[in-house]
Amino acid sequence: MSFLYPRLLAGQAAPLHEHYRQLSLSELTGRADTRHTSAVYVATGGDRVPEAKLGELRALVVSLAEEAGFPGGSDRERRAAFDRRLATAVHASMGLAPAEAASGDIWAFVALVLMPDVSYWRYPKPPGDRVLGTDLTRHVVGRMWWRAQLIHSPNEPDPYAALSLLGEDAFDRIYSRRRALGASPYLVKAILRVWDSLDLRGLPYRETLEDFLKRLLRLAPFVLFESLSPAALDAELRAVARETVTAVLAGSEPGPHELRQRVDVVLGG
Incomplete structure (x- = not known):
């Protein structure tokens, strides 16, 4: 009630x-x-x-x-x-x-x-x-x-478990874009799922998250995120995460092969 x-x-x-x-x-x-x-x-x-x-x-x-x-x-x-x-x-x-x-x-x-x-x-x-x-x-x-x-x-054993996945600054960066991203619990939960699956050790956290959200914002006018199944939405977000990680690491790896390997490590395979 x-x-x-x-x-x-x-x-x-x-x-x-x-x-x-x-x-x-x-x-x-x-x-x-x-x-x-x-x-x-x-x-x-x-x-x-x-x-x-x-x-x-x-x-x-x-x-x-x-x-x-x-x-x-x-x-x-x-x-x-x-x-x-x-x-x-x-x-x-x-x-x-x-x-x-x-x-x-x-x-x-x-x-x-x-x-x-x-x-x-x-x-x-x-x-x-x-x-x-x-x-x-x-x-x-x-x-x-x-x-x-x-x-x-x-429907989860702990309905609020995802509260611990992001700090205040990171969550506020998502919610501040609420008109395009933060107004949809379905999309926010998917962002948290995908973000939590990344191995971001050694990457600049804020810069990486900011780039990821900017890419999602550019994609938002062309994709109806809530029409996608959870698996399809996760795949879409992981593709965006791959673009972000590639861009962030581009200047730090000696060659294309090493860059692909490092990106694969971040994305878990």
């Missing part, structure tokens, strides 16, 4: 963020709430999320943050682990439809009203896009919900 979530509009969210940047985490904990006088709901049919469910969501996220060191210090590894657990938790528990999740105002409510202390712990004195929902690829919670949405495989 999906719910309608409260929305905190920009006129209320922006000044709240500026004020909250100056407060301590304990003060922010005191401001956390399941309601806000300025919150609104979209004027369409549907059940509004019960306040009790919002309270359960807050308690769940706070417990995950505490495992990562909240309200004290943390480190990159623990924050990354928190993000992955956060993605699974919010996607599995919120009952949020993608059309609702596309609204930045919902995520502004989540970050600024429901869990301001966790939000400002995860990103101390953050720029606005981390809490306001102006850019869902950067929002403290929204970006993780969307990451889980795009890799969710309900």
Whole structure:
């Protein structure tokens, strides 16, 4: 069952963020709430999320943050682990439809009203896009919900296993191209499958991924990826990966034979 979530509009969210940047985490904990006088709901049919469910969501996220060191210090590894657990938790528990999740105002409510202390712990004195929902690829919670949405495989033993395949920077590079690539869970899952099968040791990771995505973008107007079977789609993506790896390695191998061998190693045969 999906719910309608409260929305905190920009006129209320922006000044709240500026004020909250100056407060301590304990003060922010005191401001956390399941309601806000300025919150609104979209004027369409549907059940509004019960306040009790919002309270359960807050308690769940706070417990995950505490495992990562909240309200004290943390480190990159623990924050990354928190993000992955956060993605699974919010996607599995919120009952949020993608059309609702596309609204930045919902995520502004989540970050600024429901869990301001966790939000400002995860990103101390953050720029606005981390809490306001102006850019869902950067929002403290929204970006993780969307990451889980795009890799969710309900028929797998662990529906969220693919969350660990790419780091934040790599996933954001895919999602930032969402109009052509990142809006399709089917395609994103295939990209992750193929990318995970490559042996990229010794290759410049960002440069290789960037080249791969650019080639996919050029191909997108001519190929209806979702019409392909999983095997055919994987074969198409592996062909693009071969072009990418060949281009990236072209200047580092002494001759064509060595280049082909190195490319075969990267692609696993």
